[in-house]
Amino acid sequence: MTQYGFHFDGKRCTGCKTCVLACKDNKDLSAEVSFRNVYEYGGGTWTQVDGLWSTDTFTYYVSVACNHCDSPLCLANCSQGAISKDVDTGIVTVDPEKCNGCGSCVAACPYGAPKVNEETKKGMKCDLCADRVAQGEQPICVEACPLRALDFGEVSELREKYGEVAEIAPLPSADETKPNIVITEPVNAKPVGDETGSVLNEREIA
């Protein structure tokens, strides 16, 4: 079985959110819904010693969509059997024919990946642009990134190429859902559970 996943390069990302908008455009999403979000994480302080200021402030960005986890909690909690993980690609999708819009998937996912469409009242989420991937193309967010900070491919190959990191603040620990994401850590990356920073762009998250 192939398992696809994303790579995110925190050393390249400038937080421009082209990935977010390309996805919104391609999937025709409303302003309130994003399948991909860019989190701005920052913190630190300025201190003055003997008249000299020094600082340990930091900011970095993390772009996250659905990680098509090995243990997807959205799937585990779906009472309808409407969420499935494709055996050939590892892509996690919602079947609108079975979904009843109850929102258990939304409640369970620690990455905020599934949403309920307010018009159709059905669950929806990133499907890794399965149609594009089937035609040999990249997901639209990967192709759109002007900094080439996103990559896509078979997750074992991504791990070989970029390493094994799958969690940094403000993401949750990877232990529970085993996300298929590979992260190149940004400068000043903080570990999961770090308490020196906070999400600075909460109102931009949809």
Place this chain on the structure above:
Amino acid sequence: MTTGFATAFNEITLVLFTTLAPSGAAAYAIMGAAMLWARGDERKRVGRALLIPFLVTLVGLVASATHLGNPDNALYVFSRVGRSPLSNEVFAAVLFLSASGLHWLYQFAEHARLRVLNALMGIAILASFAFVVSVALAYSSRTVVTWDTPFVPVALCLNALIGGPVLAIAGLRFARWGPLEGKAGWALLALSLAALVANTGVYVAQGANVLSLRNYLVSAEQLVPTYGAMVVAFCALAAAGLAVDMAGLLRGRGVSKASSAAASALVLAGIFVMRFAFYMMHMTYGISL
């Protein structure tokens, strides 16, 4: 500041469901047991009054169905019985309502067989236990840190043990069940009171353990800034309900229909407050609320 008020308000039908249904099912089990011991006309009257807890549970279940965006797909819920806690909950609800509904209808048959009636009642009582436990466990999700604690299922079962006896007193009063004015009435109130004391303890412990949790977007304390006041309101409303029933028994004239109904309303209102707090508290360990 982000509070969980909007989350809970969006799920108001689930707040209502989890308030009414567990207490309704517990009241059904209590009244069912009373019916099995009763004889003659009294048995008939209690049997008919079972409609009260049945309807309370049914109203709760119907309310919960309205939060579905696409109720027409609802039957798929049975495809995940045994694997999804939510499926188990719906399955247990359907089992309980079918058994209790069948029992209620069959008792009016001209030559209803006692054994069949008793068997249906036995199944309904067992199903009511399964139902309460399944509602208690329906919200267990490892990623939702504020819900993934033993306090949540224990509190819900205790809710049912507070509301169930009080609602059963109302039902049995409407059925003019004799023992209610004696020891049985006190026993039901004692059960409810004990559950109230235990439940308050569980809520205090939950507050001490859960309110300090936070993720990168919000803390549980921000989500439920009124937690302490809500526990106090819960306690006061439920205690007031119990006091109304007790006052009737103390006067020696038994509980009146009106006061037993008022007592139920007060106790359920108290439970409602804490169910609302529960939905306000929803928070994952990740980057979603």
